[in-house]
Amino acid sequence: MLGIRRKRKKIRPAPPATRRALLKIGDRTVEISLRANPRAHRYIVKVDPTTGEVSVTAPSSRSLNQALDFAKKERNWIAGMLANVPLPVELTLGAPLMFRGVVHVLRRGDPLAAGHRTGLTAMGPVSIDRDAPRPTIRVTGQPEHAARRVRDWLKAEARRRIMERVAEYSEILGVQAKRVTIRDTTSRWGSCSSARFLSFSWRLVMAPPHVLDYVVAHEVAHLRELNHEPRFWRLVEEIVPHMKRSQAWLEEHGATLHRYAPRTRPA
Numbered sequence: 001m002l003g004i005r006r007k008r009k010k011i012r013p014a015p016p017a018t019r020r021a022l023l024k025i026g027d028r029t030v031e032i033s034l035r036a037n038p039r040a041h042r043y044i045v046k047v048d049p050t051t052g053e054v055s056v057t058a059p060s061s062r063s064l065n066q067a068l069d070f071a072k073k074e075r076n077w078i079a080g081m082l083a084n085v086p087l088p089v090e091l092t093l094g095a096p097l098m099f100r101g102v103v104h105v106l107r108r109g110d111p112l113a114a115g116h117r118t119g120l121t122a123m124g125p126v127s128i129d130r131d132a133p134r135p136t137i138r139v140t141g142q143p144e145h146a147a148r149r150v151r152d153w154l155k156a157e158a159r160r161r162i163m164e165r166v167a168e169y170s171e172i173l174g175v176q177a178k179r180v181t182i183r184d185t186t187s188r189w190g191s192c193s194s195a196r197f198l199s200f201s202w203r204l205v206m207a208p209p210h211v212l213d214y215v216v217a218h219e220v221a222h223l224r225e226l227n228h229e230p231r232f233w234r235l236v237e238e239i240v241p242h243m244k245r246s247q248a249w250l251e252e253h254g255a256t257l258h259r260y261a262p263r264t265r266p267a
Helices: 061-075 076-081 143-173 202-206 211-220 230-239 243-258
Strands: 016-027 028-036 044-047 054-058 096-101 102-108 126-129 136-139 179-183 190-192 197-201
Touching: 016 190, 028 061, 028 076, 028 126, 044 230, 054 061, 054 076, 054 102, 061 076, 076 243, 096 202, 102 143, 126 143, 126 190, 136 143, 143 179, 143 197, 143 202, 143 211, 190 211, 197 202, 197 211, 202 243
Parallel strands: 028 054, 102 136, 179 197
Antiparallel strands: 016 028, 044 054, 096 102, 126 136, 190 197
16 A cells, blocks of 8 residues: 655744844944844844944844844944944053053063062062053063963952952851852843852952952842842941942943953954
């Protein structure tokens, strides 16, 4: 008995939910992320104030072409937003770098002379030269390795200082975090989850010390009060009386911390 062969229906692959496109804005070409979100009821264009990444959200993956057309109509607005994004600074020798609220200059260091220089804060590939006429960070080794060495040093310094403050403020409040992670986030300087996990941006080490202290105190206080009620703010201010000054600094200068060793660069 012969079976009846049924014609198989071709399954078309679903359109991609994210796509990249190039958009001419003035005298530059900018890469744009086109994203589909079924919960969106209209087209939404955004410019990340720290990285300059441009994205357009569309209601569906089938309308991504229209999303690009929408971005073209918003060229002037996008250009205005990009003009406010801090220019990126690569960690090369001769470049400026903010560390603990002070702008230093990166200079090549002499590993043989490092041990004889009393102004250096620590032995190693990256050190602060306090004998220099202006704030200076010395980097030994080949110039092409400077960026990686400085970035690793900054992250190590951030971890050390943040962990010290977490321990100090946790003891004051009688709380304990289950885990502390150091990351490179663009939207938050710190966070506390309901699982008692704390997370911080390593870029806080570039800000003035009182700013790092405030952010750590803020998140450690959430281990007691996982909210932003008046009782929470009173708790934070008891630990760091300079709370408002630190908040004001982040509001005015926080975005500039992302210009150094940028996570991503506008096309």
